[in-house]
Amino acid sequence: MRPRNRVLALGSAGALVTATLIAGAVATPAAGANSGQGQDRESRGAVIAAERAAKAGIDWQDCPADWGLAKPIQCGYVSVPIDYADPYGKQIKLAVDRIGNTGSKEERQGALVYNPGGPGGSGLRFPTRVTNKNAIWANVAKAYDFVGFDPRGVGHSAPISCADPQKFAEGSKLDPVPDSEADKSIQRKLAREYAQGCLQRTGRGMLQQMTTPNTVRDLDVIRAALGEQKLNFLGVSYGTYLGAVYGTMFPGHVRRMVVDSVVNPARENVWYQANLNQDVAFEGRWKDWQDWVAANDATYHLGATRDAVQQQWLKLRATAKKSPIGGVVGPNELISFFQSAPYYDSSWAPVARVFSKYVAGDTQALVDAAAPDLSDIAGNISSENGNAVYTAVECTDAKWPTNWKTWDRDNTRLHKTAPFMTWANAWMNLPCATWPVKQQNPVDVKTGKGLPEVLIVQSTRDAATPYAGAVELHKRFKGSRLITEKDAGSHGVTGLANPCINERVDTYLLTGKTDSADVTCAPHATPKA
DSSP: OOOTTSSOTEEOOOOOOOOOOGGGGOOOOOTTTTTSSSSOHHHHHHHHHHHHHHHHOOOOEEOOGGGTOOTTOEEEEEEEESSTTSTTSOEEEEEEEEEOOSSOTTTOOEEEEEEOEETTOOOTTTTHHHHTTOGGGHHHHHHEEEEEEOOTTSTTSSOOOSSOHHHHHHOOOSOSSOSSHHHHHHHHHHHHHHHHHHHHHHOHHHHTTOSHHHHHHHHHHHHHHTTOSSEEEEEETHHHHHHHHHHHHSGGGEEEEEEESOOOOOGGGTTHHHHHHHHHHHHHHHHHHHHHHHHTHHHHOSOSSHHHHHHHHHHHHHHHHHSOBTTTBOHHHHHHHHTHHHHOGGGHHHHHHHHHHHHTTOHHHHHHHHSOOTTOHHHHHHHHHHHHHHHHHHHHHSOOOOOHHHHHHHHHHHHTTOTTTHHHHHHHHGGGGGOSSOOOOOOOOOOOTTOOOOEEEEETTOSSSOTHHHHHHHHHSTTOEEEEETTOOOSOSTTSOOHHHHHHHHHHHHHOOOOSSOEEEOOOOOOOO
């Protein structure tokens, strides 16, 4: 859901557990939630793994120095089976971290577990919202331990790989927009090679188990290891799909759940259609950014109309295609850099400044911002790993078209009206067309017995997770409440300053209460030039 090498596809960015009855931390998942065959082997395996984790707990220690998580944040591991159908088989360790609630013992309501999206995003930075004194989360931090984790295959949790990280960082100098059938053939070959790289570097056993339902089972094992009878969960972007599937598979295990910037959970959307829908939404948000740049022409001098700014973009793109800027920034690198503007409002001014400098004659600012940094070994390993997990989960989660004609038809048609992202997104996801392990059927997301009220938060112009996704989950989770941020589109709403939203999220997490009807909020402040 993003061009290779840069921004996470679906994503934005501590439990002092007292002794509890182990039995209280273990419960049976909804029968047949993902199989339709009663309590299948994976369901039984999930119960066994959760029971084991509840007994073992987590051995909290100071975090390893190179994780960048200073005291009082603590780190530990939770063991889970690679394959829940074989719960006594090979195990992997999932990295978790926590910071205790800042309020009194009486104020504490348990652990709040966070996932930032991806697939492939790490949640380990979540406790730093407390150590960095993030004002938006100060009230919630009084009541909850903040707990993050690296999902299976990510970061410090048995990381997977599909390519050599340094070669991956170099990226492709090909223009994602093909000029010919020959260009398409080259991209198709690269996608096939990438898919095979995932198999060779990760192994069939692990690759086959890189799915959303397994990450959801892992989440329930983490809940049990924390000693929590029920889960409090904050999911952003792809994290909302984890929440949707968790609420379906383990409805009776949910205490509070906030989902922010929502993946459309309809089976027919996961994941091929989701990417096509995303291309359309990115085009809309790209135009929003161009309108803002044009309105601030006195600052950026890129044109006083959207069309004028677009012409500057096309000129830049053509220049980079003819000869990479600084020898390193071609169209692929440009899209990877510029796409952060339609993703996040916080990138509007920084991207516009770099663009403005380039047009004024300063090419180095663009090279510094957009070129791969081959000296950043750790960063390149992390980026490659994130892309590998993204690909593995989305390709294994669901069936994808295997006929190239389908991809070619859909993306050729869509590119005519949504040229900014369409082909870059297509090539990124094309490994799924030749995926080397069995592709699954997505979970049918629905309301199960015991599911409490879920709070859904969504902006209307989100590019990465279009608004229709929130409406769809709202329909599927009966009793849920939807907060809409109107005329806004920054991906990840709950981390932005907007009292209309912030106060309602606080109230829900602290009391369980929501408004008597869905709520529409005015947008957060427009970025300053």
